[in-house]
Amino acid sequence: MSKSPIETAISPFLQTCDIDIRSPEYKVKPFVMVIFGGTGDLSMRKLLPTLLHIFKEGELPSEFAILGVARSTMDDDRYRNLVKEAIQESGEEPLEEKGWIDFSRHLFFFSADISRDESYRSICEKIEGLLGQMDRESRDVIYYLAVSPRIAPMVIQGLKRNDLCRGAFHTKIVIEKPFGRDRLSAAELNKVLTDGFEERQIYRIDHYLGKDTVQNILFFRFSNSIFEQLWNRHHIDSIQISVAETLGVENRGAYYEQSGVVRDMVQNHILQLIGMIAMEPPVGFEADYIRDEKLKVFLAFQPFNKDEIDRLMVRGQYGPGKVDGQEVCGYRGEKGVAPDSNIPTFFAGKFRIANWRWAGVPFYVRTGKRMEKRITEIAIQFKQPPLRLFGHACDTLDPNILLLTIQPEEKISLSFGVKYPHAENQIHTVNMVFSYQETFQIKYDHPYERLLIDCMKGDLTLFVREDEIETMWHIVDPIIARWENNSPERFPNYQAGTWGPVEADQLLERDGFQWITK
């Protein structure tokens, strides 16, 4: 019997439901992961320690191989020693001898210049060799692009030219941020990627989305009926997101000079956080349902004209100051930074989402380097009660605030008013606090852990889709262009170790608010 149009439309989705890749029973299949840039900073400080961690947790199959690729010449043993030293130095993962020896047997190195076409043939042979030592059925290959954004398109094209995208193996490709410099370059990169791979093979990674507390935004919203009822313009006065770092640009000054705070933090992490906070309930917990809802939020961002950018967006750059009691230099004194650089290291802004749920609710965002405190927090400020019943003593009624703290402590707290004991009609604000660490005894959250496992299993939920990326650039491009075409009046304009320029406070004060995260 032929299928009805509706059955035909939903059949691909029904098929994907046969296997629940999120179920603990669904195991990662044997694979080869090729890390292009296997000796770089990201590989050594983040990827390889996380791979060791998930190996020790028993998440990896008995047969797998990790193949680091870079131009340096060395054998597998030398590479294993390098990785071991780097993991020790990073302190990201404890190194017990037994666990390390078992893991290191799966580590291999291949010296190749990935700007040369012939390298891909030899990499292919190497992969074939590694797969040949595994279960005969295994053809799963993950390409991880841990190379500079300049080289990444070259690798994708090299893989395509040599038939290594779709044909030879069952492949996936992971690509790191920054994903382009603006909408146009992101679209070009997407074109290169989708020329070689299908969208379902592409994993655009934003490590922020791998944090449990970020994923918890969705669980918290859609598993509790009490909050979701209030999650709209009728009950919420404003939403604030603060992503404050105490670090400066460290040894990445040259990279930061090409990037600045909007490309580095706002276009990706912060917009993704807003997407999760503001999205409608998805039809289901499948990757595309969630990505569809985030995309709708991005499409509803109210655009800004130049005057609005000047009025609603604040840029800053840190000067010398004191962080955690230590004297630190200003941005312009950092290695790799021009002494007269106008690159912003701080951003504050007011975004508006023009949809039914959020019309009229300001989303205030603040992020910066060398700030007073390291903290990532989302503050949801609810509207005041309609009447003040308790007389003048209660004139300073605090609003209810729901705080979702993502780092350094992962917690959720809700403030509410209670009667202060003894004194007459006095309201006192108290907090109800849930701590992830205390409740679940978590020692360390590897943000890459969940993302790597999801990629191995083929779950795209926490990876960013082509249209999301381009729409996110569309939101920030006008801000970047306005700032790049107009030099700031006074940079540096905030002292290291503070909460940023005074204009960021004034932005909220003008609307009768103040920053909640302190």
Ligand SMILES: NC(=O)c1ccc[n+]([C@@H]2O[C@H](COP(=O)([O-])OP(=O)(O)OC[C@H]3O[C@@H](n4cnc5c(N)ncnc54)[C@H](OP(=O)(O)O)[C@@H]3O)[C@@H](O)[C@H]2O)c1
């Ligand atoms: N580092 C981080 O914390 C971090 C965080 C988020 C995102 N990312 C992103 O991750 C990517 C990698 O960053 P990274 O900091 O790890 O860079 P990196 O330290 O400069 O490492 C680059 C790697 O690429 C290799 N390489 C360069 N040219 C090559 C060529 N022609 N052929 C083969 N290998 C080549 C280098 O080894 P050889 O020189 O020996 O060839 C090295 O292993 C970038 O897109 C970055 O934006 C990094």
